[in-house]
Amino acid sequence: MKTRALLVAAALVAFTGSAALAESIQHGNLTIKDAWTRATPPKAKGGGAFVTITNNGNEDARLTGAVSNYAKRTEIHEMAVNDGVMKMRKLDEGVVIPAGETLELKPGSYHVMFMGLNQPFKMGEELNVTLEFEKAGPVDVTFPVMKMGAKSGKMHH
Amino acid sequence: MNVAKTIRYGAWAAVAVLVAAVSAVTVMKFVQEDVPQAATVQIGGPFELVDGKGQVFTDKNLNGKPTLMFFGFTYCPDVCPTTLSDMQGWIENLGPKADDLNFVFVSVDPERDTPDVIADYVAAFDTRVVPLTGSVDQVKKVVKDYRVYARKVPLDDGDYTMDHTAAVYMLNGDLDFVGTISYQEPEETALPKIRKLLGS
Numbered sequence A: 001m002k003t004r005a006l007l008v009a010a011a012l013v014a015f016t017g018s019a020a021l022a023e024s025i026q027h028g029n030l031t032i033k034d035a036w037t038r039a040t041p042p043k044a045k046g047g048g049a050f051v052t053i054t055n056n057g058n059e060d061a062r063l064t065g066a067v068s069n070y071a072k073r074t075e076i077h078e079m080a081v082n083d084g085v086m087k088m089r090k091l092d093e094g095v096v097i098p099a100g101e102t103l104e105l106k107p108g109s110y111h112v113m114f115m116g117l118n119q120p121f122k123m124g125e126e127l128n129v130t131l132e133f134e135k136a137g138p139v140d141v142t143f144p145v146m147k148m149g150a151k152s153g154k155m156h157h
Numbered sequence B: 001m002n003v004a005k006t007i008r009y010g011a012w013a014a015v016a017v018l019v020a021a022v023s024a025v026t027v028m029k030f031v032q033e034d035v036p037q038a039a040t041v042q043i044g045g046p047f048e049l050v051d052g053k054g055q056v057f058t059d060k061n062l063n064g065k066p067t068l069m070f071f072g073f074t075y076c077p078d079v080c081p082t083t084l085s086d087m088q089g090w091i092e093n094l095g096p097k098a099d100d101l102n103f104v105f106v107s108v109d110p111e112r113d114t115p116d117v118i119a120d121y122v123a124a125f126d127t128r129v130v131p132l133t134g135s136v137d138q139v140k141k142v143v144k145d146y147r148v149y150a151r152k153v154p155l156d157d158g159d160y161t162m163d164h165t166a167a168v169y170m171l172n173g174d175l176d177f178v179g180t181i182s183y184q185e186p187e188e189t190a191l192p193k194i195r196k197l198l199g200s
C-alpha cells in the first residue's frame, strides 16, 4: 500500500511538473519561464502568447520583438481595459524590463501578438517563438498551447 | 486642436457618456426599485443583424427572453476568447436555466467577421451562443443604439485592431439595459447577477 501511495505521489509530481511546463531558460541575465498560449477557434486570425521574464542583471533590458512563422506578423503588444473599453496597441519600442525586476506578459496586459494566423493553434501543440532582446539578443522559447479561452498556463485539476 | 486630439476627446466623451448612462440606469433602478418600468436612459432597442448562417436576425428572434450580449471581434487575442469562455462557464453553471436566456456575440468588425467566420469562432466555445454580424451600417446602428464603444485603430500594412467595450450587457426581456458584467468579473458576482436577470 505504501509503495502504491508513493507511486501515485510520484506520478502526481511528474504530472504537475509537466503541466506547469515551467521550462525555465537562462539567457544572459534573463530568466524566461512560464511561456504559454491558448488554442484558437477555427478561422480566428489573432492569437496572444504569454511569458514571464526576470532581469537578474544590473542594467535595464528590453524585449524588442518576436519572430515566428505562425502568422503574417508576430509583434509585442500591450492591451488594457480602461473604463470598460479594451484597447490594444503594438509596442514599437518594445517593453523595458528594469534591472532586478520581472515582466509578466499575461492576459489583459502585455502579450506576444500573432496577427493573421496561418492556421489555428491546437491544444497540446507547442509553438516555437524567437524572442528578441536589445542586448541579450534572440532566444527560442517553447510555448505550450493550452485550451481555448484558458486564463493561465497552469492546468486546473 | 489637432485631429488626433479631437479623436481622443471624442473617444473619451463616448466613454463618459456610457459611464454616465450606466450609472444613471443603476441609480434609477436603485431609487425606483418598485417601479420597474421607470423611464431610464435609452440603451438598446430593436436591431437587425445577420446570424452565422447569413440569415437576418432581429431583436424579435430573442423571443422576449433576457439576453447577455457581448461585442467583440475575431482578431481579438484576449478579451473575446476569455469572455466567450466565461459565457460557456455560465451556461454550464446555469444548467437547464440557461435555456431561458439568450447569449449573443455581436461582431464590431463586420468587414472581417463574415457570418461563417464568426459562426465558427463562437461555436468553438459554445453553440448556444448566437454569433451575429451584419453590414457595416447594420453594425454601426447597433453600436450606436447600445452605446457601445468601438473604434478601428490602424496597424502596419493596412491591418487594424478594434478598441471596443469589453463588458457583457445584460438586457431584460423587453430589451431594456439593466447593467453589465465586467471583463474578468469573477463567477461569484457574475452568476448572481445573471440569476437576478433571469428572475426579472
Ligand SMILES: [Cu+2]
Residues within 6 Å of the ligand: A048, A077, A078, A079, A088, A089, A111, A112, A113, B077
Ligand atoms: Cu495584441
